[in-house]
Amino acid sequence: MELFVKRAPQQVVGAMRETVTNMIGTLPPQFFTVTITTVAENLAQVMYSVMMTGYMFxxxxxxxELQESLQQVALPDVQDKKDIPDYAPGTQKNVSGEVIxxxxxxxxxxxxxxxxxxxxxxEVEELNRQVGRQSSNAQNELLEYLKSLEPRNLKDLTSSAGEDVVFAMNTFIKRLLAVSDPDQMKTSVTETSAPxxxxxxxxxxVVGYxxxxxxxRYDMERVLGTPPKVAELPPGENV
Structure with missing residues (x-):
């Protein structure tokens, strides 16, 4: 998780933390001890849902990223670079006289x-600082994008998951729960703290992501005909 936080875009890290916080709650653990008790079947459903959420992110x-790239390509080049003068702060002082x-x-x-x-x-420097502060306090772009999608388009973000993906997720869940029998899944009780x-x-x-x-990466390797490399999970190298 520490490796993922260092490598992944901060909007992704923020979206994941906010999602988990909304699921678990916001009671401070130093003052409240919250215990969650459920059967393995219900926990498995939550695990699968969370992994698919990471996949969707x-x-x-x-x-x-594709939209931003297309927007940058579509922007007209208003001015040729050779026509843009290079000015540095503090150098425009070779003037005399007064200003009213x-x-x-x-x-x-x-x-x-x-x-x-x-x-x-x-004044310009202070305005730039204010813009920087507003940008850092802005809403999470990734979550806002997901909120703007129609339910049908939102479903498209997970419909691309192939059989290998579903199999991998289910394998993770079975290994974590150490229970695979359907009858045991309904009766095996799990208890854990909220943190x-x-x-x-x-x-x-993070695993789903x-x-x-x-x-x-594997799809690209199949298309290019290159031998697959050993995957690192989580978080894997950025593609």
Whole structure:
């Protein structure tokens, strides 16, 4: 999980954390001890759902990246690079004279041209900092994209999962539960704390995300006719 957090886009990491938090709850563990008890069959369904959510996040990220690439290609080149002057902050000081600006209290006032340029540069720098803060506090782009999709389009993000993907997910679940008999699945009781379950669900989401990475890589290797490489899971190298 630590490796995944370092490599994956922050919007993906944030989307996964928010999803798990919404599932488990937000009670602080230092003040509340929450225990979840269920049968293996229900836990298996949650595990499968979470892994498929991770798979869906990767597909949604692919689409977002494609849309951004197409938008950049479609943008017109308004100005030739050779026509754009290279200016650096603090270098536009080879001026003399005064600038008249309006003061809401005293009316027009004179300001030295060099001083006025310094004021403008400081104002631009502060505006850039504000824009940066707003961007960091903005809503998660990946989650907003998923919310904007119609149910039919949302389903398309998981419908691409082939038999190998479903088999891999079910294999993970059986190994984790150590129960495969259908009758035992309905009666075998599992008990865990909320923090431990949250870690497990987050990890399974990472596994689902990584399975989609591996699936794409294997498909590319089949098309190109190159021998498959040993997969690293989770999180696998970025494709």
């Amino acid at each position: 990767r597909n949604a990220q692919y689409r977002l 600006r309006w003061n809401n209290v005293s009316g027009p006032e004179s300001v030295d041209a060099k001083k006025y340029i310094e004021l403008l540069e400081a 431990e379950l949250a870690k497990l669900l987050y990890w399974l989401m 990584s399975i989609r990475n591996i699936e794409v």
